[in-house]
Amino acid sequence: MNRGKNLRLWLVLAIAVAIAGLLGWMRFAAPPAPQGNLAGASLGGPFTLTDQNGQSVREADFAGRYRLIYFGYGFCPDVCPTDLALLGRGLKAFEASDAARGARVAPIFITIDPQRDTPAALKPFVAAFHPRLVGLTGTPDQIAAVARAYGVYAKRMETGDPENYLMDHSAMVYLYGPDGKPIGFLPHQGLTAEAITQMLATHVR
Template sequence: MMNKFLSLFSAALLLSLLSACNPGSSGDANGGAQEEAPLAGAAIGGGFTLTNQDGEKTSDTDFAGKYRIIYFGYSYCPDVCPVDLQRLMQGLALAEKDDPALVDKIQPIFITIDPERDRPEQLKQYVSAFHPRLIGLTGSVDEIAEVAKKFLIIYDKREDEGTSEYLVDHSRQAYLLGPEGEPVALLPFDGTPQQIADEITRWMR
């Protein structure tokens, strides 16, 4: 029930942002239609400093000049996170195969919403299974809460009575950010790898 609520709430919030910030395509100098990025002008994202899978501090400014794919999840997620990440990274790999220059232009990033269990050593093992350049980021509970809020990610720890184990319900979004960290588009993480690759290359300038 919580998963359904999170998905609906996140979708409604994003739709309201898109309607307010992206009223339509603007014309070019010749009077033709110039396609505008779906998330252009949306209040999504912002600065952060977290800890990467090697235990080193990593800030958003470290990726200046590069496009970024950002997905929030956690390594103990039993189903959706690994499937989403696999599709996203397969899509990125296809885009890189078609245009090898993308290797230097785009950085994939996984940010955990379960910092209590996802320490650097756990993330290092996890992200390596999806893409050789995927960076995993963690931090304190407060640091993760702050960056999740900036990216409109909602999450909630769900503990089972009588056990120390727990799951984390969370909204699912895969963002494509521009070279200055600006929101560009949502990637179809539930689509095929080719659809994801097409969406990546569509918005790369």
């Protein structure tokens, strides 16, 4: 059973890398994603979840750092790995241009599929996109509460198979400030690594 799950996870990762490369190339000619303004929005808040190493992580642990947040799931066949690949590339470009400011950004992936995204499953998944990407999971109630607090839509698409199903969800890269308040977002449509780098360059001090 576990061996089968591991094989499926590695297959998803392999497909994700291929798709990310293809879509990343296709997006060079696409118009950049418009940056949304979230200043003053009542989004976010405290949480306690579990990271890819099995350690408890609180929202307060990121105090003083900007948070680049993405909600998705590890078994996502296309959108999530593509967006995370762009997030990783955009953050790396920002780090290369200004290491000090880059270090102030905490990249965070929060699953919307806690049933399958265990810490053990998240560890190789997040490592594929950025060495500092933190993967967070929790109980279904914990994840549902975080999704509501951050204004994220997520719904399991029932197929009758408890192991193989898709999740319908909103797909955006969010930027939160050192005080935990929302700054802005970039939608999946038209998302580029350059847009992420530019958003960080504009807001990170």
